[in-house]
Amino acid sequence: MSVSDMNLNNVEKPISETTDAELTEKHGHMKLVCSQTRFGKTMKLLSEDHKKYIISETSLGGLTQMHEVTLRRIMLVRLAKSIDMDTKSITIGKTPIPITKEDVQGIFGIPIEGEDIEPHMENQTDTELFTAYANNGQILISDLETAIRASKAPDGDFLRRFILYAIGTVLAPTAQHYVDSKYLNLITDLENLRKFNWGCFTLNHFFKSVHKFRNRDHVNLQGNLILLQYWYWEHVRSDRLMYASRPPPLIARWDEMMATIRSDAYEKGGLHNGLIEMVVEVMNAHIADHEKKVGMKLMEIDHRFDVKYQTLGEDLIDMKTKTGTNPRLSKAEDEIKDLRRELHDLKYEFTRYRHSVSQKGGVQVINMAQHVNI
Known part of the structure; x- marks a missing residue:
């Protein structure tokens, strides 16, 4: 050579x-x-x-x-x-x-x-x-x-x-x-x-x-x-x-956490092509998994809330025909308060998480908590 x-x-x-x-x-x-x-x-x-x-x-x-x-x-x-x-x-x-x-x-x-x-x-x-x-x-x-x-x-x-x-x-x-x-x-x-x-x-x-x-x-x-x-x-x-x-x-x-998101975007999209879009895509992918878990938890609590209301409705009908129902009524009211508090805390935690991530990464995400009425 x-x-x-x-x-x-x-x-x-x-x-x-x-x-x-x-x-x-x-x-x-x-x-x-x-x-x-x-x-x-x-x-x-x-x-x-x-x-x-x-x-x-x-x-x-x-x-x-x-x-x-x-x-x-x-x-x-x-x-x-x-x-x-x-x-x-x-x-x-x-x-x-x-x-x-x-x-x-x-x-x-x-x-x-x-x-x-x-x-x-x-x-x-x-x-x-x-x-x-x-x-x-x-x-x-x-x-x-x-x-x-x-x-x-x-x-x-x-x-x-x-x-x-x-x-x-x-x-x-x-x-x-x-x-x-x-x-x-x-x-x-x-x-x-x-x-x-x-x-x-x-x-x-x-x-x-x-x-x-x-x-x-x-x-x-x-x-x-x-x-x-x-x-x-x-x-x-x-x-x-x-x-x-x-x-x-x-x-x-x-x-x-933020560094990993940016690094994933680089590995997926390279130094130049479509990197700006890739950042949003990767950011949403990271958030989506957390949203899915929290969303399922919200649905579970929402379902429990509906079941509890139905049960309480039946209890109230039963209570009207009986005496000495005050202890049972107080217990039922406490259960409702606990459930409402749990649902409210979970929504607050989720909203705060969304705000933190979107503020750091400049990305908007769907508000999954809006479908639950408190």
Whole structure:
């Protein structure tokens, strides 16, 4: 085989012609240090005092609202390979949609203005801080996580570890399980934390990571993949985000249930074709099963209600001809009240569920409870 033939064989197919199965074969076991599940669990374990301290002393308070959600590896690989690096955009359908700093602000609720972070990392590393936080010459993410979770009261050390942890798992993760010591320069003076432009920092790091992934044919995708995942999911229904009507951080409204619905839509409809319709279809499929169960329960109670009324009607006729019926009458009235309460509670639970799901997914569902009169 000639060298030219070998080069042709090494040329990667266009992403539009590559199946998810082919992507899985190469990237299915890629190492992901970026982890919303890990970060979200740590935030969940923090006390309210710790969260308030992060909010008051940094401009990264939006990150504390992050839930435990799994990153969809193959979907993210396809998205990363679909980015036009010249325009910093992804074409969904036929519309190229840019990934912007405004997206970062809307999704995470972090600043996109302020002091550039990059120059600070060119300074000499603070050896005192390195000695305090390093273990065998590395600032391990696992050590930061353990110390953050074990913190009894929020203080300067807690805040420094939180910043390094956020950088290592969300804002600027690499394929390594440690945080580069250059980031220690950002936490030397805690007064500076609110001045930094964290939004542009994480966005620039993301694009640099994607560039390496694409140009060097890396197996492992790095950078803020949480940003990429929610950028895509927030553009599923429309080619424009209306952040004005959705207060940031948008990340706060995404849990694993909603992520699964969006992920199912991707698996069924792909990245482009009919995805907007697919989201509605998949959403309704998830809701339909719950509606069916609740609807059957409502019908069962409705039937019991009718039977009870019929029985009570017969009892009342019988009571008219007898004396000493007050205890029986009181018992019957109590049974009616209990049944009505049960029916009302079930309808309320179902209505609240419908409202919650439709509000999260922007989907209207049929009101199955309307046929029951209370």
